[in-house]
Amino acid sequence: MWHWLNQKFLAPKSFYANSAKLIPWIALAFALCFSYGLFAGLFIAPADYQQGDGFRIIYVHVPSAFTAMAIYFSMAVFAVFTLVFRVKVAAIGMSCSAKIGAWFTFLALITGSIWGKPMWGTWWIWDARLTSVLILLFLYFGFIALQSVIPNQQTRDRAGALMAIVGVINLPIIHYSVIWWNTLHQGPTLSKFAKPSIAPAMLYPLLAMIAAFLLFYALTLLLRMRNQILLREINSQWVAELIHE
Template identity: 55%
Template sequence: MWAFIQKHSSPKYFYRLAGRLIPWFGWIFLAFLIAGLYYGLFVAPPDYQQKDSYRIMFIHVPAAWMSMFIYMVIAVAGAIGLVWRIKLADVIAASSAPIGASFTFLALATGSLWGKPMWGAWWVWDARLTSELILLFLYLGIIALNSAIEDKRTASRASAVLALVGVVNIPIIHYSVEWWNTLHQGPTVTKLSAPSIDISMLIPLLLMAIAFQFYYATVVLMRARCEVLDRERNSSWVQDLVSDFRTK
């Protein structure tokens, strides 16, 4: 088991594997994106209250899910990097942070666009919006710490500690903000009982969620490949790669 992990997490092996996986993930993302957009924009019926404007949900909700998912990825990868000193985990955490921040920003921006016609305001200090905003701050903190420390290994370990502290704090922040003020509708998909969202709207939502997951997988692998090259620039295999490229 350990040998398997060691082999597959070696930067050289990862670089090749990621290069082979990226097109697959990319095409799967595109297929799900087209299916999801088609279902979401043409097949799903208009909402009885919100008419067509609810359709931004198909971007907004998956983006919000991704923003939390990627933070968990960063924290788990950070913990793995701290405990087992696996370089690849550091790389994944470092390359995930900007993507996660973008998804968080996307969720906030689409929420704001959705809020204007529905609530009559671009921004309200509602619990979920606020905790999403704080999540964005946490992301920006990780990115800032990562870029402030010059040594990449140290930077990764420092941001891993920060990400873990953030993970302990996220539920506290979430519930404290919830207690403080709320206007946003409650969760409609992740409730323990049957989802209260109609199946015709749930299908495109899930399609888009899967599309976003594959988008993340594609982009994180691309970024991680560059990051690996940058971090391993003094190793022989990267030098070989570069000289191969030059002779071509």
């Protein structure tokens, strides 16, 4: 079973072939979700009674923060497959995810601070969630830095995998300690801005945008992974044949 799966889907060659069939569908689903989410979010959803039209940045901010977290967890899953089952494609997926994840985290921080300026009156507040996203960005940087200094390919994959697992074990501890730290110092700031439960007309575009961001991640990940597979297998027979075609 495992051998079959490995041969059929997880070997770099078959993964390269299969992903080509998958990409148009993902792109289509992304285009649908993104256009619906963007249109409904910007024009159909009613303005917030407190924040006016300013709240619409939620349709970029929340999806990017969610995706940034999701990518880190997907990296940890890839890491387990790298360390335990030695799946080559998983290692490629892991290292390609890191840069995409770092960009999404950066986007979440930037949109968060743009949102904070009119609502909180300042670009940056040491709010618990913003702070833990900032730390997530540092974790991504650490991972990327680690992978960039190790010359040997296999060591790079396995070292990165171990680091991703250590990071994912620590992430909840860090997250809750930051929340705890924040409530100790400046609790009231947060509860003032506690989110009222969101209206359906605002919620559906948000869900669509989250789906769109996740699909965008899948799309860019596959494209990057295909690139990386070609680079790594550059000396193999099938890549040579592919180039000759």
